[in-house]
Amino acid sequence: MTAKEGLTYKDAGVDIDAQDDALERAREAIRASFTPGVLGDVGLFGGLFDPAKVGCGDMVLVASADGVGTKLEVARRAGVYHTVGRDLVQHCINDILVQGARPLFFLDYAAMGKLSPEIVGELIRGCAEACRDHGLALLGGETAEMPGLYKDGDFELVGFLVGAVARDKILDGSRVAPGQTAIGIASDGLHTNGYSLARKILFERMKLALDDTPDELAGRTVAEALLAPHRSYLEALWPMLEADRVHALAHVTGGGLPGNVPRILGDCDVVLRRGSWPVPGLFRLLVEGGKLAPEEAHRAFNMGIGMVVLVDAFDADAMVGDLAARGETAWRIGTVEEGEGRLRWDS
Numbered sequence: 019m020t021a022k023e024g025l026t027y028k029d030a031g032v033d034i035d036a037q038d039d040a041l042e043r044a045r046e047a048i049r050a051s052f053t054p055g056v057l058g059d060v061g062l063f064g065g066l067f068d069p070a071k072v073g074c075g076d077m078v079l080v081a082s083a084d085g086v087g088t089k090l091e092v093a094r095r096a097g098v099y100h101t102v103g104r105d106l107v108q109h110c111i112n113d114i115l116v117q118g119a120r121p122l123f124f125l126d127y128a129a130m131g132k133l134s135p136e137i138v139g140e141l142i143r144g145c146a147e148a149c150r151d152h153g154l155a156l157l158g159g160e161t162a163e164m165p166g167l168y169k170d171g172d173f174e175l176v177g178f179l180v181g182a183v184a185r186d187k188i189l190d191g192s193r194v195a196p197g198q199t200a201i202g203i204a205s206d207g208l209h210t211n212g213y214s215l216a217r218k219i220l221f222e223r224m225k226l227a228l229d230d231t232p233d234e235l236a237g238r239t240v241a242e243a244l245l246a247p248h249r250s251y252l253e254a255l256w257p258m259l260e261a262d263r264v265h266a267l268a269h270v271t272g273g274g275l276p277g278n279v280p281r282i283l284g285d286c287d288v289v290l291r292r293g294s295w296p297v298p299g300l301f302r303l304l305v306e307g308g309k310l311a312p313e314e315a316h317r318a319f320n321m322g323i324g325m326v327v328l329v330d331a332f333d334a335d336a337m338v339g340d341l342a343a344r345g346e347t348a349w350r351i352g353t354v355e356e357g358e359g360r361l362r363w364d365s
Contacts, residue, residue, distance in 0.1 A: 047146035051156040055122060065157030067123050069182060077182035080119040082110045085176040088213040089244070094171060096228055096241040099137050102175060103144020108250035109210050109271070110179035111152055112325065115252055116267035116282070117190070118259055119183035124149050126159035127176045131168035133161070141175055152252055154179070191284045193265040199334035200279075200288050200352035202295055203254070203341060205324030207246035211272045212319040216244065219308040234299030243300050251325045254344040263333055268326040274316045279326055279361045287357025288328075291364050295349040298322045328354060 048060050055074075057066035069075050086102045086109075093102045103126070111121050126145045128138050138161055149156045168174070208216060220226045220240060228241035235243050258264050266282040279288050301322060305315050315321060327348075329337050334350050341348040352364075 047143045047150075048156045051146045051149035051154070053122075053153065053155045056155045056157065065123065065125065065155075067155065067157055067180075069122060072122065074122060074182035077184050078119075078188065080114045080117050080181045080183055081179065082113040082181075083176065083178045084109050084113060084210075085174070086210050088217065089208070089210055090173060090175060091217065092213065092228075092241065092244045094173070096245060098241070098245055099140035100144035100147070101245050101247050103141045103146075104148040105144075105210050105248040106175055106177040107145050107148035107152070107154075107179070108248045110177055111154075111181075111250045111252050112248075112269040113271075114179060114181040114183075115255065115259075116269050116325075117183060118187045118264075119181035120252070120256065121152065121154040121179055121181040123155040123157035123180055125157055125178045127162070127178075128159070128173065129162040129164055129168065130173035131163070131165050132170050133163040137173065141173075145177065148250075152250055154181075187259070187262075189259075189264070189266055189282075191266055191282045194282060194284050194286050194328055194354060195265070196286060196354055196356050197331055198265055198328045198354040199331045199350055200290065200354065201327040201329060201334060201337055201341075201348050202323040202351040203251060203325040203327065204249075204295075204347040205270070205320045205322055206249050207243055207298070207300055209248040209271065209320060209324060211274075213244070215308065215318050216304055219304050220244075224307045232303055234303040236299055249324050251346070254341055254346045255325075255327070257344075258327075258337065258340065263329060263337065264327055265330070266328040270320040270323050270325060274318060274320055275323060275326070276313075276317055276361050280359050282328070283354075283357075283359045283361075285357065285359060287355050287360045287362055288326075288352050289355055289362045289364050290352035294351040295322055323351070326351070 045060050053072060055067045055069060055072040057068055086105050090102060093099055107124055114121060126142060128141050146156045226240050229239050231237060231239055268279045268282050270278050301319055338348045
């Protein structure tokens with residue numbers, strides 16, 4: 019380049035054409051997620067949504083924001099990107115479901131040092147397909163190329179979800195009472211939490227590779243086990259929420275059971291029974307490989323429980339059966355007692 023040649027944005031590391039290419043790759047998947055509440059098309063500065071068109075005009079709005087954490091590093095190593103988009107949406111759905119809300123629309127944010135249209139297209143496609151599958155719209159988002167802030171190959175993915183709940187259906191812990199039963203619904207692996215510790219155990223301490231198949235994983239590779247999508251419990255639990263059979267919900271994310279169940283308890287305690295559900299092989303592998311104390315394992319990982327449901331004791335067996343009929347595996351794992359808002363173990 020001579021002294022008189024002008025610089026372009028691309029010379030500084032930002033390729034606007036690549037951003038446009040990434041959006042074009044995901045455009046039809048985004049449109050496929052649109053619900054009757056969406057006004058406008060892909061590419062507006064702000065996404066427009068009319069809640070009245072989906073029966074939520076007089077409801078309370080519930081919002082959530084989250085990320086996928088260092089599961090992104092596993093996705094990068096494996097070269098699999100669409101599943102973490104699904105993770106993000108389904109995690110956020112669960113986060114508002116625990117307050118009794120159903121999702122309306124979602125926005126994504128993807129950032130990297132050097133933008134790859136193929137990768138960004140897959141990230142957004144995963145978000146859009148999860149939105150479509152669960153009846154909410156991918157209303158908008160942002161793709162950012164930030165050379166110098168992210169290393170080549172690094173990327174970030176976060177999301178923002180808005181839902182709605184009728185005022186008299188809000189779950190806020192006020193319905194929790196002694197004598198209720200705690201039901202645990204199975205997770206699909208780590209979901210989106212504990213990956214920094216899991217990667218340290220599996221890759222650094224145990225020296226496993228992504229395509230290894232330890233006996234504990236029952237034929238799955240390490241990559242397949244770690245990239246199993248974060249389950250959404252919306253479809254399974256929504257009929258129970260509408261029927262007022264659920265008194266409280268706890269989404270088991272960062273902090274595990276001890277960090278999430280107490281959020282919903284008020285002045286009650288939940289007493290969980292060790293051994294009341296089978297711990298999946300991935301968690302047994304992590305506990306043994308990392309020589310984790312039980313307390314640390316339950317704080318870092320969900321240990322096979324993705325959602326805790328508090329119900330009337332007389333309805334617990336029927337609830338487990340109804341969840342099974344809707345494709346979920348669930349167990350009675352504890353009881354609610356008078357207390358101080360703590361999780362306790364019976365042994």
